[in-house]
Amino acid sequence: MALGLLRRRRSRGASGAVSSISVPLPPGAGACGFEVLDPMGQPMGGAEVTVTALDSHRIATRGTTDPHGYFIATLPPGSYSVMIVAEGLSPARENLDIAAGVARPTAQVVLQPARQLELPTAGTWLFDPPHTAIRFIAKHVGMAHVHGRFTRFQGNLRIAPDMADSQVAVRIDASSVTTGNNTRDNHLRSADFLDVERYPYIDFTSSRFAHLGGSKWTLHGTLTMHGTSRSVSLDTTYLGSINGGYEQELRCAALAKAELHREDFTLNWRSMLARGIAVVGPTVQLELDVQAMYRTHDTPTPPQ
Known part of the structure:
Protein backbone atom coordinates (compact mmCIF):
# COMPACT_ATOMS: atom_id res chain seq x y z
CA MET A 1 0.00 0.00 0.00
CA ALA A 2 1.67 3.20 -1.15
CA LEU A 3 0.79 6.30 0.84
CA GLY A 4 2.39 9.65 1.35
CA LEU A 5 3.11 13.12 0.14
CA LEU A 6 4.27 13.44 -3.42
CA ARG A 7 5.99 16.09 -5.40
CA ARG A 8 3.65 17.92 -7.72
CA ARG A 9 3.79 19.56 -11.11
CA ARG A 10 1.27 22.35 -11.50
CA SER A 11 0.55 25.16 -13.92
CA ARG A 12 -1.33 28.37 -13.28
CA GLY A 13 -3.45 30.42 -15.61
CA ALA A 14 -3.59 34.17 -15.67
CA SER A 15 -6.01 34.19 -12.75
CA GLY A 16 -3.57 32.25 -10.57
CA ALA A 17 -5.91 29.25 -10.24
CA VAL A 18 -4.45 25.78 -10.45
CA SER A 19 -5.23 24.31 -13.86
CA SER A 20 -3.66 20.88 -13.49
CA ILE A 21 -1.66 18.66 -11.16
CA SER A 22 -0.03 15.46 -12.21
CA VAL A 23 1.26 12.80 -9.83
CA PRO A 24 2.64 9.30 -10.40
CA LEU A 25 0.00 6.79 -9.32
CA PRO A 26 1.03 3.43 -7.84
CA PRO A 27 -0.89 0.47 -9.30
CA GLY A 28 -4.45 0.35 -7.98
CA ALA A 29 -4.20 3.74 -6.21
CA GLY A 30 -5.81 7.13 -6.67
CA ALA A 31 -4.76 10.60 -5.59
CA CYS A 32 -6.17 13.70 -3.96
CA GLY A 33 -4.82 17.18 -3.45
CA PHE A 34 -5.70 20.28 -1.46
CA GLU A 35 -4.70 23.91 -1.74
CA VAL A 36 -5.16 25.47 1.70
CA LEU A 37 -5.56 29.24 2.02
CA ASP A 38 -5.81 31.52 5.04
CA PRO A 39 -8.79 33.89 5.58
CA MET A 40 -7.05 36.52 3.39
CA GLY A 41 -6.71 34.05 0.51
CA GLN A 42 -2.97 33.57 1.02
CA PRO A 43 -1.25 30.14 0.92
CA MET A 44 -1.37 28.43 4.32
CA GLY A 45 1.89 26.56 4.78
CA GLY A 46 2.26 24.24 7.76
CA ALA A 47 -1.43 23.38 8.10
CA GLU A 48 -1.92 19.87 9.50
CA VAL A 49 -3.80 17.47 7.23
CA THR A 50 -5.13 14.12 8.46
CA VAL A 51 -6.79 11.62 6.13
CA THR A 52 -8.90 8.94 7.83
CA ALA A 53 -10.58 5.91 6.22
CA LEU A 54 -14.31 6.07 6.88
CA ASP A 55 -14.80 2.30 7.04
CA SER A 56 -12.05 1.47 9.56
CA HIS A 57 -11.64 4.93 11.18
CA ARG A 58 -7.88 4.44 10.84
CA ILE A 59 -5.54 7.23 9.77
CA ALA A 60 -4.47 6.55 6.19
CA THR A 61 -1.92 9.37 6.00
CA ARG A 62 -1.11 12.68 7.63
CA GLY A 63 1.25 15.56 7.05
CA THR A 64 1.48 19.32 6.63
CA THR A 65 0.95 21.64 3.69
CA ASP A 66 4.05 22.91 1.91
CA PRO A 67 5.01 26.62 1.88
CA HIS A 68 2.59 27.15 -1.02
CA GLY A 69 -0.31 25.64 0.90
CA TYR A 70 -0.43 22.32 -0.98
CA PHE A 71 -0.91 18.78 0.28
CA ILE A 72 -1.06 15.79 -2.09
CA ALA A 73 -1.36 12.08 -1.29
CA THR A 74 -1.94 8.77 -3.03
CA LEU A 75 -4.44 6.41 -1.42
CA PRO A 76 -6.09 3.04 -1.99
CA PRO A 77 -9.64 3.21 -3.38
CA GLY A 78 -12.23 4.01 -0.73
CA SER A 79 -14.04 6.75 1.15
CA TYR A 80 -12.10 9.13 3.37
CA SER A 81 -12.51 12.03 5.74
CA VAL A 82 -9.93 14.83 5.54
CA MET A 83 -9.34 17.17 8.50
CA ILE A 84 -7.31 20.34 7.97
CA VAL A 85 -6.15 22.25 11.06
CA ALA A 86 -4.06 25.42 11.52
CA GLU A 87 -3.28 27.51 14.58
CA GLY A 88 -5.88 30.18 15.33
CA LEU A 89 -8.24 29.04 12.54
CA SER A 90 -11.34 26.87 12.52
CA PRO A 91 -10.72 23.29 11.34
CA ALA A 92 -12.09 22.26 7.95
CA ARG A 93 -13.39 18.80 7.12
CA GLU A 94 -13.92 17.27 3.69
CA ASN A 95 -15.23 13.85 2.68
CA LEU A 96 -14.00 12.33 -0.55
CA ASP A 97 -14.01 9.10 -2.55
CA ILE A 98 -10.84 7.76 -4.12
CA ALA A 99 -11.01 5.61 -7.27
CA ALA A 100 -8.16 3.52 -8.65
CA GLY A 101 -6.20 5.25 -11.40
CA VAL A 102 -7.89 8.62 -10.83
CA ALA A 103 -6.22 11.78 -9.57
CA ARG A 104 -8.96 14.00 -8.19
CA PRO A 105 -8.91 17.72 -9.09
CA THR A 106 -7.20 19.80 -6.43
CA ALA A 107 -9.74 21.12 -3.93
CA GLN A 108 -9.26 24.63 -2.63
CA VAL A 109 -9.97 25.05 1.09
CA VAL A 110 -10.14 28.47 2.74
CA LEU A 111 -9.75 28.29 6.52
CA GLN A 112 -11.82 30.73 8.54
CA PRO A 113 -10.91 32.51 11.80
CA ALA A 114 -11.55 30.39 14.86
CA ARG A 115 -14.40 31.37 17.10
CA GLN A 116 -12.92 33.30 19.98
CA LEU A 117 -13.65 31.52 23.23
CA GLU A 118 -15.03 33.80 25.92
CA LEU A 119 -12.30 34.34 28.49
CA PRO A 120 -12.94 33.44 32.13
CA THR A 121 -14.84 35.90 34.29
CA ALA A 122 -12.55 38.22 36.24
Missing part, protein backbone atom coordinates in the same frame (compact mmCIF):
# COMPACT_ATOMS: atom_id res chain seq x y z
CA GLY A 123 -12.05 37.07 39.82
CA THR A 124 -10.65 34.08 41.70
CA TRP A 125 -10.81 30.54 40.38
CA LEU A 126 -9.73 27.53 42.45
CA PHE A 127 -8.39 24.26 41.07
CA ASP A 128 -10.84 21.38 41.42
CA PRO A 129 -8.53 18.45 42.38
CA PRO A 130 -10.94 15.62 41.42
CA HIS A 131 -11.10 17.07 37.89
CA THR A 132 -7.51 18.25 37.59
CA ALA A 133 -4.40 16.19 36.84
CA ILE A 134 -0.70 17.08 37.09
CA ARG A 135 1.20 14.51 35.05
CA PHE A 136 4.70 13.97 33.76
CA ILE A 137 6.44 11.74 31.24
CA ALA A 138 10.14 10.98 31.49
CA LYS A 139 12.45 8.72 29.54
CA HIS A 140 13.63 5.79 31.63
CA VAL A 141 17.40 5.53 31.12
CA GLY A 142 17.93 2.99 28.36
CA MET A 143 14.29 1.85 28.45
CA ALA A 144 10.72 2.99 27.83
CA HIS A 145 8.96 6.09 29.10
CA VAL A 146 7.93 6.52 32.71
CA HIS A 147 4.47 8.02 33.26
CA GLY A 148 3.76 9.61 36.61
CA ARG A 149 1.62 12.17 38.41
CA PHE A 150 1.28 14.14 41.60
CA THR A 151 -1.85 13.34 43.58
CA ARG A 152 -1.86 16.23 46.09
CA PHE A 153 -1.77 19.86 45.02
CA GLN A 154 -3.67 23.11 45.15
CA GLY A 155 -3.86 26.02 42.77
CA ASN A 156 -5.67 29.22 42.03
CA LEU A 157 -6.09 31.68 39.21
CA ARG A 158 -6.74 35.36 39.65
CA ILE A 159 -8.24 36.51 36.37
CA ALA A 160 -7.76 40.23 35.72
CA PRO A 161 -9.92 42.37 33.42
CA ASP A 162 -6.89 42.39 31.11
CA MET A 163 -5.99 38.72 30.73
CA ALA A 164 -2.29 39.56 30.34
CA ASP A 165 -2.28 40.76 33.96
CA SER A 166 -3.81 37.55 35.36
CA GLN A 167 -1.91 35.34 37.80
CA VAL A 168 -1.63 31.62 38.48
CA ALA A 169 -0.18 29.96 41.57
CA VAL A 170 0.26 26.19 42.00
CA ARG A 171 1.66 24.30 44.98
CA ILE A 172 2.40 20.57 44.63
CA ASP A 173 3.08 18.19 47.50
CA ALA A 174 6.34 16.63 46.25
CA SER A 175 5.85 13.48 48.36
CA SER A 176 2.66 12.68 46.40
CA VAL A 177 4.67 11.66 43.32
CA THR A 178 3.62 8.28 41.98
CA THR A 179 4.64 6.24 38.94
CA GLY A 180 3.03 2.94 39.84
CA ASN A 181 6.30 1.44 41.09
CA ASN A 182 6.97 1.70 44.83
CA THR A 183 10.74 1.23 44.55
CA ARG A 184 11.05 3.94 41.91
CA ASP A 185 8.69 6.26 43.81
CA ASN A 186 10.78 5.94 46.96
CA HIS A 187 13.88 6.86 44.95
CA LEU A 188 12.08 9.88 43.50
CA ARG A 189 11.16 11.07 46.99
CA SER A 190 14.66 10.48 48.39
CA ALA A 191 17.58 12.89 48.70
CA ASP A 192 18.84 11.54 45.36
CA PHE A 193 16.02 13.32 43.58
CA LEU A 194 13.18 15.47 44.99
CA ASP A 195 14.45 15.24 48.59
CA VAL A 196 10.94 15.76 49.92
CA GLU A 197 12.04 16.02 53.55
CA ARG A 198 14.08 19.15 52.81
CA TYR A 199 11.93 20.45 49.94
CA PRO A 200 8.33 19.35 50.57
CA TYR A 201 6.75 21.52 47.87
CA ILE A 202 7.07 22.28 44.18
CA ASP A 203 5.76 25.78 43.44
CA PHE A 204 4.86 27.61 40.27
CA THR A 205 4.01 31.33 40.19
CA SER A 206 3.14 33.04 36.94
CA SER A 207 4.50 36.38 35.81
CA ARG A 208 2.42 37.05 32.71
CA PHE A 209 0.14 35.61 30.03
CA ALA A 210 1.10 36.07 26.35
CA HIS A 211 -1.60 35.49 23.71
CA LEU A 212 -0.42 33.58 20.65
CA GLY A 213 -3.72 33.58 18.78
CA GLY A 214 -6.98 31.67 18.98
CA SER A 215 -7.07 29.61 22.16
CA LYS A 216 -3.27 29.41 22.48
CA TRP A 217 -1.33 31.23 25.18
CA THR A 218 2.13 31.12 26.69
CA LEU A 219 2.18 31.27 30.47
CA HIS A 220 5.47 32.65 31.76
CA GLY A 221 6.50 32.15 35.37
CA THR A 222 8.90 30.72 37.93
CA LEU A 223 9.08 27.08 38.96
CA THR A 224 10.74 26.25 42.27
CA MET A 225 11.77 22.64 42.81
CA HIS A 226 14.48 21.02 44.91
CA GLY A 227 15.35 24.43 46.36
CA THR A 228 16.08 25.92 42.92
CA SER A 229 13.97 28.46 41.02
CA ARG A 230 13.98 28.72 37.24
CA SER A 231 11.98 30.67 34.67
CA VAL A 232 9.71 28.39 32.63
CA SER A 233 7.12 28.85 29.91
CA LEU A 234 3.99 26.72 29.68
CA ASP A 235 2.36 26.17 26.28
CA THR A 236 -1.27 26.62 27.25
CA THR A 237 -4.52 25.87 25.45
CA TYR A 238 -7.63 27.49 26.90
CA LEU A 239 -10.53 25.04 26.63
CA GLY A 240 -13.36 27.42 27.54
CA SER A 241 -15.78 27.82 30.41
CA ILE A 242 -19.16 26.32 31.20
CA ASN A 243 -21.84 26.70 33.82
CA GLY A 244 -22.14 23.11 34.98
CA GLY A 245 -20.93 20.40 37.33
CA TYR A 246 -21.90 20.15 40.95
CA GLU A 247 -24.44 22.79 41.95
CA GLN A 248 -24.10 24.26 38.43
CA GLU A 249 -20.81 25.95 39.26
CA LEU A 250 -19.10 28.17 36.74
CA ARG A 251 -15.98 26.30 35.60
CA CYS A 252 -13.13 26.86 33.17
CA ALA A 253 -10.50 24.50 31.81
CA ALA A 254 -7.04 24.65 30.29
CA LEU A 255 -4.21 22.33 29.29
CA ALA A 256 -0.62 23.50 29.90
CA LYS A 257 2.61 21.72 28.91
CA ALA A 258 6.32 22.35 29.41
CA GLU A 259 9.61 20.51 28.96
CA LEU A 260 11.84 20.59 32.02
CA HIS A 261 15.54 19.77 32.19
CA ARG A 262 16.34 18.07 35.49
CA GLU A 263 19.87 19.49 35.68
CA ASP A 264 18.37 23.00 35.75
CA PHE A 265 17.10 22.07 39.20
CA THR A 266 20.40 20.49 40.39
CA LEU A 267 19.04 16.99 39.86
CA ASN A 268 22.16 15.42 38.38
CA TRP A 269 21.82 12.00 40.04
CA ARG A 270 25.51 11.19 39.65
CA SER A 271 25.45 9.37 42.97
CA MET A 272 22.54 7.26 41.80
CA LEU A 273 24.22 6.31 38.56
CA ALA A 274 27.42 5.47 40.41
CA ARG A 275 25.41 2.97 42.45
CA GLY A 276 23.80 1.54 39.33
CA ILE A 277 20.39 3.12 39.95
CA ALA A 278 18.75 4.37 36.76
CA VAL A 279 15.55 6.35 37.16
CA VAL A 280 14.70 8.75 34.34
CA GLY A 281 16.51 10.64 31.61
CA PRO A 282 17.56 14.30 31.33
CA THR A 283 14.21 15.81 30.29
CA VAL A 284 10.72 15.60 31.74
CA GLN A 285 7.48 16.52 29.97
CA LEU A 286 5.14 18.20 32.45
CA GLU A 287 1.39 18.52 31.81
CA LEU A 288 -1.27 20.33 33.84
CA ASP A 289 -4.81 19.38 32.85
CA VAL A 290 -6.76 21.91 34.89
CA GLN A 291 -10.40 22.47 35.70
CA ALA A 292 -11.10 25.41 37.99
CA MET A 293 -14.19 26.66 39.83
CA TYR A 294 -15.21 30.31 40.05
CA ARG A 295 -15.17 31.64 43.60
CA THR A 296 -15.96 35.37 43.02
CA HIS A 297 -13.47 38.20 42.91
CA ASP A 298 -13.02 38.47 46.67
CA THR A 299 -12.61 34.81 47.63
CA PRO A 300 -9.37 34.42 49.65
CA THR A 301 -6.50 32.57 48.04
CA PRO A 302 -5.85 29.15 49.72
CA PRO A 303 -2.98 29.22 52.24
CA GLN A 304 0.42 28.37 50.78
Whole structure:
Protein backbone atom coordinates (compact mmCIF):
# COMPACT_ATOMS: atom_id res chain seq x y z
CA MET A 1 0.00 0.00 0.00
CA ALA A 2 1.67 3.20 -1.15
CA LEU A 3 0.79 6.30 0.84
CA GLY A 4 2.39 9.65 1.35
CA LEU A 5 3.11 13.12 0.14
CA LEU A 6 4.27 13.44 -3.42
CA ARG A 7 5.99 16.09 -5.40
CA ARG A 8 3.65 17.92 -7.72
CA ARG A 9 3.79 19.56 -11.11
CA ARG A 10 1.27 22.35 -11.50
CA SER A 11 0.55 25.16 -13.92
CA ARG A 12 -1.33 28.37 -13.28
CA GLY A 13 -3.45 30.42 -15.61
CA ALA A 14 -3.59 34.17 -15.67
CA SER A 15 -6.01 34.19 -12.75
CA GLY A 16 -3.57 32.25 -10.57
CA ALA A 17 -5.91 29.25 -10.24
CA VAL A 18 -4.45 25.78 -10.45
CA SER A 19 -5.23 24.31 -13.86
CA SER A 20 -3.66 20.88 -13.49
CA ILE A 21 -1.66 18.66 -11.16
CA SER A 22 -0.03 15.46 -12.21
CA VAL A 23 1.26 12.80 -9.83
CA PRO A 24 2.64 9.30 -10.40
CA LEU A 25 0.00 6.79 -9.32
CA PRO A 26 1.03 3.43 -7.84
CA PRO A 27 -0.89 0.47 -9.30
CA GLY A 28 -4.45 0.35 -7.98
CA ALA A 29 -4.20 3.74 -6.21
CA GLY A 30 -5.81 7.13 -6.67
CA ALA A 31 -4.76 10.60 -5.59
CA CYS A 32 -6.17 13.70 -3.96
CA GLY A 33 -4.82 17.18 -3.45
CA PHE A 34 -5.70 20.28 -1.46
CA GLU A 35 -4.70 23.91 -1.74
CA VAL A 36 -5.16 25.47 1.70
CA LEU A 37 -5.56 29.24 2.02
CA ASP A 38 -5.81 31.52 5.04
CA PRO A 39 -8.79 33.89 5.58
CA MET A 40 -7.05 36.52 3.39
CA GLY A 41 -6.71 34.05 0.51
CA GLN A 42 -2.97 33.57 1.02
CA PRO A 43 -1.25 30.14 0.92
CA MET A 44 -1.37 28.43 4.32
CA GLY A 45 1.89 26.56 4.78
CA GLY A 46 2.26 24.24 7.76
CA ALA A 47 -1.43 23.38 8.10
CA GLU A 48 -1.92 19.87 9.50
CA VAL A 49 -3.80 17.47 7.23
CA THR A 50 -5.13 14.12 8.46
CA VAL A 51 -6.79 11.62 6.13
CA THR A 52 -8.90 8.94 7.83
CA ALA A 53 -10.58 5.91 6.22
CA LEU A 54 -14.31 6.07 6.88
CA ASP A 55 -14.80 2.30 7.04
CA SER A 56 -12.05 1.47 9.56
CA HIS A 57 -11.64 4.93 11.18
CA ARG A 58 -7.88 4.44 10.84
CA ILE A 59 -5.54 7.23 9.77
CA ALA A 60 -4.47 6.55 6.19
CA THR A 61 -1.92 9.37 6.00
CA ARG A 62 -1.11 12.68 7.63
CA GLY A 63 1.25 15.56 7.05
CA THR A 64 1.48 19.32 6.63
CA THR A 65 0.95 21.64 3.69
CA ASP A 66 4.05 22.91 1.91
CA PRO A 67 5.01 26.62 1.88
CA HIS A 68 2.59 27.15 -1.02
CA GLY A 69 -0.31 25.64 0.90
CA TYR A 70 -0.43 22.32 -0.98
CA PHE A 71 -0.91 18.78 0.28
CA ILE A 72 -1.06 15.79 -2.09
CA ALA A 73 -1.36 12.08 -1.29
CA THR A 74 -1.94 8.77 -3.03
CA LEU A 75 -4.44 6.41 -1.42
CA PRO A 76 -6.09 3.04 -1.99
CA PRO A 77 -9.64 3.21 -3.38
CA GLY A 78 -12.23 4.01 -0.73
CA SER A 79 -14.04 6.75 1.15
CA TYR A 80 -12.10 9.13 3.37
CA SER A 81 -12.51 12.03 5.74
CA VAL A 82 -9.93 14.83 5.54
CA MET A 83 -9.34 17.17 8.50
CA ILE A 84 -7.31 20.34 7.97
CA VAL A 85 -6.15 22.25 11.06
CA ALA A 86 -4.06 25.42 11.52
CA GLU A 87 -3.28 27.51 14.58
CA GLY A 88 -5.88 30.18 15.33
CA LEU A 89 -8.24 29.04 12.54
CA SER A 90 -11.34 26.87 12.52
CA PRO A 91 -10.72 23.29 11.34
CA ALA A 92 -12.09 22.26 7.95
CA ARG A 93 -13.39 18.80 7.12
CA GLU A 94 -13.92 17.27 3.69
CA ASN A 95 -15.23 13.85 2.68
CA LEU A 96 -14.00 12.33 -0.55
CA ASP A 97 -14.01 9.10 -2.55
CA ILE A 98 -10.84 7.76 -4.12
CA ALA A 99 -11.01 5.61 -7.27
CA ALA A 100 -8.16 3.52 -8.65
CA GLY A 101 -6.20 5.25 -11.40
CA VAL A 102 -7.89 8.62 -10.83
CA ALA A 103 -6.22 11.78 -9.57
CA ARG A 104 -8.96 14.00 -8.19
CA PRO A 105 -8.91 17.72 -9.09
CA THR A 106 -7.20 19.80 -6.43
CA ALA A 107 -9.74 21.12 -3.93
CA GLN A 108 -9.26 24.63 -2.63
CA VAL A 109 -9.97 25.05 1.09
CA VAL A 110 -10.14 28.47 2.74
CA LEU A 111 -9.75 28.29 6.52
CA GLN A 112 -11.82 30.73 8.54
CA PRO A 113 -10.91 32.51 11.80
CA ALA A 114 -11.55 30.39 14.86
CA ARG A 115 -14.40 31.37 17.10
CA GLN A 116 -12.92 33.30 19.98
CA LEU A 117 -13.65 31.52 23.23
CA GLU A 118 -15.03 33.80 25.92
CA LEU A 119 -12.30 34.34 28.49
CA PRO A 120 -12.94 33.44 32.13
CA THR A 121 -14.84 35.90 34.29
CA ALA A 122 -12.55 38.22 36.24
CA GLY A 123 -12.05 37.07 39.82
CA THR A 124 -10.65 34.08 41.70
CA TRP A 125 -10.81 30.54 40.38
CA LEU A 126 -9.73 27.53 42.45
CA PHE A 127 -8.39 24.26 41.07
CA ASP A 128 -10.84 21.38 41.42
CA PRO A 129 -8.53 18.45 42.38
CA PRO A 130 -10.94 15.62 41.42
CA HIS A 131 -11.10 17.07 37.89
CA THR A 132 -7.51 18.25 37.59
CA ALA A 133 -4.40 16.19 36.84
CA ILE A 134 -0.70 17.08 37.09
CA ARG A 135 1.20 14.51 35.05
CA PHE A 136 4.70 13.97 33.76
CA ILE A 137 6.44 11.74 31.24
CA ALA A 138 10.14 10.98 31.49
CA LYS A 139 12.45 8.72 29.54
CA HIS A 140 13.63 5.79 31.63
CA VAL A 141 17.40 5.53 31.12
CA GLY A 142 17.93 2.99 28.36
CA MET A 143 14.29 1.85 28.45
CA ALA A 144 10.72 2.99 27.83
CA HIS A 145 8.96 6.09 29.10
CA VAL A 146 7.93 6.52 32.71
CA HIS A 147 4.47 8.02 33.26
CA GLY A 148 3.76 9.61 36.61
CA ARG A 149 1.62 12.17 38.41
CA PHE A 150 1.28 14.14 41.60
CA THR A 151 -1.85 13.34 43.58
CA ARG A 152 -1.86 16.23 46.09
CA PHE A 153 -1.77 19.86 45.02
CA GLN A 154 -3.67 23.11 45.15
CA GLY A 155 -3.86 26.02 42.77
CA ASN A 156 -5.67 29.22 42.03
CA LEU A 157 -6.09 31.68 39.21
CA ARG A 158 -6.74 35.36 39.65
CA ILE A 159 -8.24 36.51 36.37
CA ALA A 160 -7.76 40.23 35.72
CA PRO A 161 -9.92 42.37 33.42
CA ASP A 162 -6.89 42.39 31.11
CA MET A 163 -5.99 38.72 30.73
CA ALA A 164 -2.29 39.56 30.34
CA ASP A 165 -2.28 40.76 33.96
CA SER A 166 -3.81 37.55 35.36
CA GLN A 167 -1.91 35.34 37.80
CA VAL A 168 -1.63 31.62 38.48
CA ALA A 169 -0.18 29.96 41.57
CA VAL A 170 0.26 26.19 42.00
CA ARG A 171 1.66 24.30 44.98
CA ILE A 172 2.40 20.57 44.63
CA ASP A 173 3.08 18.19 47.50
CA ALA A 174 6.34 16.63 46.25
CA SER A 175 5.85 13.48 48.36
CA SER A 176 2.66 12.68 46.40
CA VAL A 177 4.67 11.66 43.32
CA THR A 178 3.62 8.28 41.98
CA THR A 179 4.64 6.24 38.94
CA GLY A 180 3.03 2.94 39.84
CA ASN A 181 6.30 1.44 41.09
CA ASN A 182 6.97 1.70 44.83
CA THR A 183 10.74 1.23 44.55
CA ARG A 184 11.05 3.94 41.91
CA ASP A 185 8.69 6.26 43.81
CA ASN A 186 10.78 5.94 46.96
CA HIS A 187 13.88 6.86 44.95
CA LEU A 188 12.08 9.88 43.50
CA ARG A 189 11.16 11.07 46.99
CA SER A 190 14.66 10.48 48.39
CA ALA A 191 17.58 12.89 48.70
CA ASP A 192 18.84 11.54 45.36
CA PHE A 193 16.02 13.32 43.58
CA LEU A 194 13.18 15.47 44.99
CA ASP A 195 14.45 15.24 48.59
CA VAL A 196 10.94 15.76 49.92
CA GLU A 197 12.04 16.02 53.55
CA ARG A 198 14.08 19.15 52.81
CA TYR A 199 11.93 20.45 49.94
CA PRO A 200 8.33 19.35 50.57
CA TYR A 201 6.75 21.52 47.87
CA ILE A 202 7.07 22.28 44.18
CA ASP A 203 5.76 25.78 43.44
CA PHE A 204 4.86 27.61 40.27
CA THR A 205 4.01 31.33 40.19
CA SER A 206 3.14 33.04 36.94
CA SER A 207 4.50 36.38 35.81
CA ARG A 208 2.42 37.05 32.71
CA PHE A 209 0.14 35.61 30.03
CA ALA A 210 1.10 36.07 26.35
CA HIS A 211 -1.60 35.49 23.71
CA LEU A 212 -0.42 33.58 20.65
CA GLY A 213 -3.72 33.58 18.78
CA GLY A 214 -6.98 31.67 18.98
CA SER A 215 -7.07 29.61 22.16
CA LYS A 216 -3.27 29.41 22.48
CA TRP A 217 -1.33 31.23 25.18
CA THR A 218 2.13 31.12 26.69
CA LEU A 219 2.18 31.27 30.47
CA HIS A 220 5.47 32.65 31.76
CA GLY A 221 6.50 32.15 35.37
CA THR A 222 8.90 30.72 37.93
CA LEU A 223 9.08 27.08 38.96
CA THR A 224 10.74 26.25 42.27
CA MET A 225 11.77 22.64 42.81
CA HIS A 226 14.48 21.02 44.91
CA GLY A 227 15.35 24.43 46.36
CA THR A 228 16.08 25.92 42.92
CA SER A 229 13.97 28.46 41.02
CA ARG A 230 13.98 28.72 37.24
CA SER A 231 11.98 30.67 34.67
CA VAL A 232 9.71 28.39 32.63
CA SER A 233 7.12 28.85 29.91
CA LEU A 234 3.99 26.72 29.68
CA ASP A 235 2.36 26.17 26.28
CA THR A 236 -1.27 26.62 27.25
CA THR A 237 -4.52 25.87 25.45
CA TYR A 238 -7.63 27.49 26.90
CA LEU A 239 -10.53 25.04 26.63
CA GLY A 240 -13.36 27.42 27.54
CA SER A 241 -15.78 27.82 30.41
CA ILE A 242 -19.16 26.32 31.20
CA ASN A 243 -21.84 26.70 33.82
CA GLY A 244 -22.14 23.11 34.98
CA GLY A 245 -20.93 20.40 37.33
CA TYR A 246 -21.90 20.15 40.95
CA GLU A 247 -24.44 22.79 41.95
CA GLN A 248 -24.10 24.26 38.43
CA GLU A 249 -20.81 25.95 39.26
CA LEU A 250 -19.10 28.17 36.74
CA ARG A 251 -15.98 26.30 35.60
CA CYS A 252 -13.13 26.86 33.17
CA ALA A 253 -10.50 24.50 31.81
CA ALA A 254 -7.04 24.65 30.29
CA LEU A 255 -4.21 22.33 29.29
CA ALA A 256 -0.62 23.50 29.90
CA LYS A 257 2.61 21.72 28.91
CA ALA A 258 6.32 22.35 29.41
CA GLU A 259 9.61 20.51 28.96
CA LEU A 260 11.84 20.59 32.02
CA HIS A 261 15.54 19.77 32.19
CA ARG A 262 16.34 18.07 35.49
CA GLU A 263 19.87 19.49 35.68
CA ASP A 264 18.37 23.00 35.75
CA PHE A 265 17.10 22.07 39.20
CA THR A 266 20.40 20.49 40.39
CA LEU A 267 19.04 16.99 39.86
CA ASN A 268 22.16 15.42 38.38
CA TRP A 269 21.82 12.00 40.04
CA ARG A 270 25.51 11.19 39.65
CA SER A 271 25.45 9.37 42.97
CA MET A 272 22.54 7.26 41.80
CA LEU A 273 24.22 6.31 38.56
CA ALA A 274 27.42 5.47 40.41
CA ARG A 275 25.41 2.97 42.45
CA GLY A 276 23.80 1.54 39.33
CA ILE A 277 20.39 3.12 39.95
CA ALA A 278 18.75 4.37 36.76
CA VAL A 279 15.55 6.35 37.16
CA VAL A 280 14.70 8.75 34.34
CA GLY A 281 16.51 10.64 31.61
CA PRO A 282 17.56 14.30 31.33
CA THR A 283 14.21 15.81 30.29
CA VAL A 284 10.72 15.60 31.74
CA GLN A 285 7.48 16.52 29.97
CA LEU A 286 5.14 18.20 32.45
CA GLU A 287 1.39 18.52 31.81
CA LEU A 288 -1.27 20.33 33.84
CA ASP A 289 -4.81 19.38 32.85
CA VAL A 290 -6.76 21.91 34.89
CA GLN A 291 -10.40 22.47 35.70
CA ALA A 292 -11.10 25.41 37.99
CA MET A 293 -14.19 26.66 39.83
CA TYR A 294 -15.21 30.31 40.05
CA ARG A 295 -15.17 31.64 43.60
CA THR A 296 -15.96 35.37 43.02
CA HIS A 297 -13.47 38.20 42.91
CA ASP A 298 -13.02 38.47 46.67
CA THR A 299 -12.61 34.81 47.63
CA PRO A 300 -9.37 34.42 49.65
CA THR A 301 -6.50 32.57 48.04
CA PRO A 302 -5.85 29.15 49.72
CA PRO A 303 -2.98 29.22 52.24
CA GLN A 304 0.42 28.37 50.78
